[in-house]
Amino acid sequence: SANSSLKFDLFGNMYRVHVINGFSSNDLPFLLHCWSSNDDLGHHSLYIGGDFNFHFGLRIIPPSTRFWCDMNRGPKYIPQVSVFEEDEVLHLCSHTQQCYWRGQDNGLYFCNDNSSYFK
Numbered sequence: 001s002a003n004s005s006l007k008f009d010l011f012g013n014m015y016r017v018h019v020i021n022g023f024s025s026n027d028l029p030f031l032l033h034c035w036s037s038n039d040d041l042g043h044h045s046l047y048i049g050g051d052f053n054f055h056f057g058l059r060i061i062p063p064s065t066r067f068w069c070d071m072n073r074g075p076k077y078i079p080q081v082s083v084f085e086e087d088e089v090l091h092l093c094s095h096t097q098q099c100y101w102r103g104q105d106n107g108l109y110f111c112n113d114n115s116s117y118f119k
Contacts, residue, residue: 013058015097017084019069021046022102030103034069
């Protein structure tokens with residue numbers, strides 16, 4: 001499975017990014033479009049508790065690994081959220097090799113363990 005690839009990563013360069021719908025209602029879906037310079041991960045509609053996630057290995061040669069997501073829920077639109085960037089986000093996720101982003105009614109939150117979120 002994809003999760004087992006993280007457990008047997010000898011070089012510590014496999015990461016997984018999660019984007020989760022933590023909103024209080026399903027009136028409007030949480031819409032995502034995520035991509036990197038090499039891959040378009042497509043458009044996704046998440047409902048309460050929905051978790052769009054993807055895994056990847058860090059690039060050994062430049063340019064560094066970066067992923068962005070456009071996030072949209074009704075009139076609220078946040079373009080080009082840098083959900084993974086070796087220069088900025090990597091150190092926040094390196095302990096668990098997991099990056100979690102959760103959209104909620106009062107904003108966008110981040111953590112590396114799916115429990116201790118901060119804005």
